[in-house]
Amino acid sequence: MTAVPQATVYVAPIVTMDADAPDADAFAVHGERIVAVGSVDAVRDTVPDAAIEELDGVVLPGFIDAHMHMQRAGLKAIDYVSHEDDVDVYMARMQDSFHDDGPEDPPFEDRIRALVRVQPLLHALGITGVVDPAVTIDEMRGYQEAHRRGLLTMRTVAMPFLDIGSPRFPDVDAAIEHLDGTGVSTGFGDDVLRLGPIKVYADGEALKGQALLETPWDDTGYSGLQRITDEDFTRLVQWCGAHGWGVGTHAVGGGAIALLARAYAAAGDAVAERRFQAIHAYLEPGEDSIRALAHLGTIASLQPSIIWHNGSGLRAKLGQRAERANPVRTWLDAGAVLALGSDGPFFPFDPRHLMWQTITRCVAGEDRPLSMAESITIEEALAGYTTGAAYASLAERDRGAIRIGMYADWALWSADPRRVASGELRALRIRRTDVGGRTVYGGDA
Incomplete structure (x- = not known):
């Protein structure tokens, strides 16, 4: 696959909300969109010249x-x-x-x-x-x-x-x-x-x-x-x-x-x-x-x-x-x-x-x-x-999941909501939110 320049690879556990591949370890963003999702090695192979950023938390779609x-x-x-x-x-x-x-x-x-x-x-x-x-x-x-x-x-x-x-x-x-x-x-x-x-x-x-x-x-x-x-x-x-x-x-x-x-x-x-x-x-x-x-x-x-x-x-x-x-x-x-x-x-x-x-x-x-x-x-x-x-929102092809081709709209949670007791769900924290590859909360917002 042709490498996509100037991308960023994000490494973290990912809840993709993609029924075909519900979990991943990394995803790559180029411009406003997601260009790769999967294992760390597979994503890095797709965008070998990308910057690597390890995230402290769990990524979910925005x-x-x-x-x-x-x-x-x-x-x-x-x-x-x-x-x-x-x-x-x-x-x-x-x-x-x-x-x-x-x-x-x-x-x-x-x-x-x-x-x-x-x-x-x-x-x-x-x-x-x-x-x-x-x-x-x-x-x-x-x-x-x-x-x-x-x-x-x-x-x-x-x-x-x-x-x-x-x-x-x-x-x-x-x-x-x-x-x-x-x-x-x-x-x-x-x-x-x-x-x-x-x-x-x-x-x-x-x-x-x-x-x-x-x-x-x-x-x-x-x-x-x-x-x-x-x-x-x-x-x-x-x-x-x-x-x-x-x-x-x-x-x-x-x-x-x-x-x-x-x-x-x-x-x-x-x-x-x-x-x-x-x-x-x-x-x-x-x-x-x-x-x-x-x-x-x-x-x-x-x-x-x-x-x-x-x-x-x-x-x-x-x-x-x-x-x-x-x-x-x-x-x-x-x-x-x-x-x-x-x-x-x-x-x-x-x-x-x-x-x-x-x-x-x-x-x-x-x-x-x-x-x-x-x-x-x-x-x-x-x-x-x-x-x-x-x-x-008439946007099922562009939003709602961490999937190749979709907008890079995502949030970094302190833990996976699927893996905590229901009583702990409300205590989870949002550490960062990105819209279209731009950080709008946390991080460098």
């Missing part, structure tokens, strides 16, 4: 938070933390300010400042990409300008938010007219900033009793809030599927998830091609609905953080009915692609904590976990943050 409001997280960061504060302080401040949604209409330059401030904090968690699940027009302008200035170090997939029923988008026709007038669709952009599916709401929040359920919440017969009619939703989904747009739908309750199963079927092959999502999808989804959505190719975009935060309250409202909340195991067994995210900064967003939650099913404020029937393995949790989230 994590992708598949549901992170990054720009809003940055606006809160500039309000709540100083330039000297680290990510642990930031996470504590976000927890303390849970009910503060941040500034509603900030000056435009604050949006740029926000992104510059928050990206290093997220890189410190080993995160190299996000899917921002509800991007307004002003937020999109902020992302685009940060990218133009070369300030966007986080690979970002922006999901345009169409708040149907608002003055700007009073009905589905207004939303369709807006989308049709943009001249673009899902997938437009580059490897730093790309358009994802649109974001719409089918129901409301669970703890407010707004999740649309198939079994009523209580003896009154109230089943929750349906924010869009079956007819309008199906019409929107059909139009999007025919015009290149994916759809990501906030659907918490089983009734809303059943609505997705009915409407997404009308989009046919576009569901998989444009990465349609079932977002949240955690409260009493019917197994028939889950199987139907998985069969269509729908991504299960799930957030263990919400269950961690809301689990106790759901038990108080629903009793035994809450035990299978966030049925990650059921989604996986149905064949769905799992993309894990946080709904940060409003819910906990440390991926170490959230992977631990999917394994242990623990919830805040209670000693007893939710039903362990929905627990998953650490390998499955890692896939949710890497290969699954990369698929949701």
